[in-house]
Amino acid sequence: MTRLRTTAVHGGRDDLADLGVHALPIDLSTTYPIPDQTEGGYALQAFAEGAAHATSPVYSRLHNPTVARFEQALAALEGTSAAVAFGSGMAAVTAVVQAACVLTGKTHVVAVRPIYGGTDHLLSSGLLGVRTTYATADEVADAITPETGLVVVETPANPNLDLLDIAAVVARAGDVPVVVDNTFATPVLQNPAAHGATYVLHSGTKYLGGHGDVLGGVVACDEEHAAPLRQVRIITGAVLHPLGGYLMHRGLATLPLRVEAAQRGAVELAARLDAHPGTGLVRHPSLPGADPAGLIGTQMRGPGAMLAFTTREDPAAVVRRLRLVTPAVSLGSVDTLIEHPAALTHRLVPDAAREASGVPANLLRLSVGLEDVEDIWDDLDQALSGPCEQDYIKPSSSGFREPAASH
Numbered sequence: 001m002t003r004l005r006t007t008a009v010h011g012g013r014d015d016l017a018d019l020g021v022h023a024l025p026i027d028l029s030t031t032y033p034i035p036d037q038t039e040g041g042y043a044l045q046a047f048a049e050g051a052a053h054a055t056s057p058v059y060s061r062l063h064n065p066t067v068a069r070f071e072q073a074l075a076a077l078e079g080t081s082a083a084v085a086f087g088s089g090m091a092a093v094t095a096v097v098q099a100a101c102v103l104t105g106k107t108h109v110v111a112v113r114p115i116y117g118g119t120d121h122l123l124s125s126g127l128l129g130v131r132t133t134y135a136t137a138d139e140v141a142d143a144i145t146p147e148t149g150l151v152v153v154e155t156p157a158n159p160n161l162d163l164l165d166i167a168a169v170v171a172r173a174g175d176v177p178v179v180v181d182n183t184f185a186t187p188v189l190q191n192p193a194a195h196g197a198t199y200v201l202h203s204g205t206k207y208l209g210g211h212g213d214v215l216g217g218v219v220a221c222d223e224e225h226a227a228p229l230r231q232v233r234i235i236t237g238a239v240l241h242p243l244g245g246y247l248m249h250r251g252l253a254t255l256p257l258r259v260e261a262a263q264r265g266a267v268e269l270a271a272r273l274d275a276h277p278g279t280g281l282v283r284h285p286s287l288p289g290a291d292p293a294g295l296i297g298t299q300m301r302g303p304g305a306m307l308a309f310t311t312r313e314d315p316a317a318v319v320r321r322l323r324l325v326t327p328a329v330s331l332g333s334v335d336t337l338i339e340h341p342a343a344l345t346h347r348l349v350p351d352a353a354r355e356a357s358g359v360p361a362n363l364l365r366l367s368v369g370l371e372d373v374e375d376i377w378d379d380l381d382q383a384l385s386g387p388c389e390q391d392y393i394k395p396s397s398s399g400f401r402e403p404a405a406s407h
C-alpha cells in the first residue's frame with residue numbers, strides 16, 4: 001500500500017503500461033464484439049450475478065473499463081476491496097437502499113438528520129417502498145426494528161457540519177449495515193470503512209470531480225456488498241458515463257492537494273467569520289467546541305473545507321452582494337460556492353424537521369475553493385458588512401445576473 005498522495009496519482013492505472021498508454025483511455029463502446037456467443041453468455045451471466053469482471057464487457061450497461069479503473073482507484077483511497085460507480089450521487093444513494101433493503105425484503109431505514117436534502121427527500125418520499133425513521137445518533141439502536149435494512153448517516157453533515165462518531169453508530173446498529181455519506185470529508189480526510197461502515201458513499205460531482213463539470217456517484221465497500229450493487233446498477237441502468245469516469249478518475253490525482261489547500265483557507269475563514277459582527281453561529285469542525293468527541297485526529301485527518309454560518313441580516317441580501325464567491329448549489333469545486341440551504345438544497349425537508357436538526361432558515365453554506373483566501377475574505381466581509389446600494393445588481397429579466405460594472 002502506497003501513501004495517500006501516491007495512491008491518488010497512481011490508483012487504477014495498473015494496466016496502462018501494458019496498453020502502452022500514459023493517459024487514461026476513454027472507452028466509449030456501448031457494445032463489444034462477441035464472436036463466441038456461448039462464451040459471451042457466460043460473461044453476461046457473471047455480470048448478472050454481480051461480478052466485477054468477465055471475459056468480455058458484453059455491453060456497456062454491464063461493464064465499462066474506464067469506469068472500472070475509476071472504481072479501483074476510489075476503492076484504493078477508501079481502503080475497501082471494491083467500489084461501484086453510478087450516474088449521480090442520488091443514483092448511488094438509491095442503489096444502496098435498493099441493495100440493502102429492496103433486494104433483502106427489508107422495509108425500514110433509520111437515518112440521522114441532517115443529511116443532504118435530496119437524500120432526505122428520497123427517504124421520506126416512500127418512492128422505494130421503504131419507510132424511514134429519523135433518529136439522533138444516540139437513538140439509532142432504539143429506532144432499529146427487525147424490518148430495518150439500513151442506517152444512513154453523514155459526517156460532516158450537509159449542510160451544518162455536524163460530526164458524529166462512526167464507530168459508535170456502527171456499534172448501535174448491530175447487524176444492520178451503515179452507509180456513511182463521505183462527500184464532505186472525501187477519502188483524503190476520512191475513511192468510514194476503517195470505522196466499521198458497510199458502505200462509503202460519495203457524490204463524485206463534488207470534490208472527486210472537483211471542477212464542477214461532471215455528475216457522478218460512487219459507493220466503496222467490500223466485494224460481498226459490491227455484487228448486489230452491481231446487480232442493481234445493471235437492472236436499473238443507473239450507470240456512470242465513461243467520460244464521467246474519466247473526469248472523476250483524473251480528479252482523484254489532485255484531490256489531496258485540492259482538499260488540503262481549500263481546508264487551509266476554510267480554517268482561516270471560519271475564524272474570521274466567527275469574529276465578524278455580521279454573522280451569528282459559525283460552524284466548522286476547526287472552531288472551539290465544534291468537536292466535543294475529539295473526532296479530528298482520530299476519525300478525521302482534518303476539519304475540511306466546508307463551513308456554514310448564520311447571518312444577522314437576510315441571507316439572500318448577503319448573497320446578492322457577493323462579487324467573487326459563486327452563488328450556486330453544489331460544492332467541492334475549484335471556486336468558492338455559497339448557497340442558502342433552506343431555499344435550495346434543503347428546501348424539500350419539512351421546515352420543522354430542518355430547524356430541529358440544527359439547520360436554521362438563515363444558515364448559509366460555504367464551500368471554500370482555491371482562490372487566494374484574502375480575496376475570498378474581502379468579498380465575504382463586504383457582503384456581510386451591510387448595504388452598498390451603488391453595487392447592487394438587479395437580476396435581469398432572463399433571471400441571470402448582468403455582469404458587474406468594473407470599478
Ligand SMILES: *Cc1c(COP(=O)(O)O)cnc(C)c1O
Binds near residue numbers: 091116158181216
Ligand atoms: C450533492 C450530494 C449528494 C447527491 O449527489 P448528486 O451527484 O447531486 O446526485 C449526496 N450527498 C451529499 C452529501 C451531497 O452533497
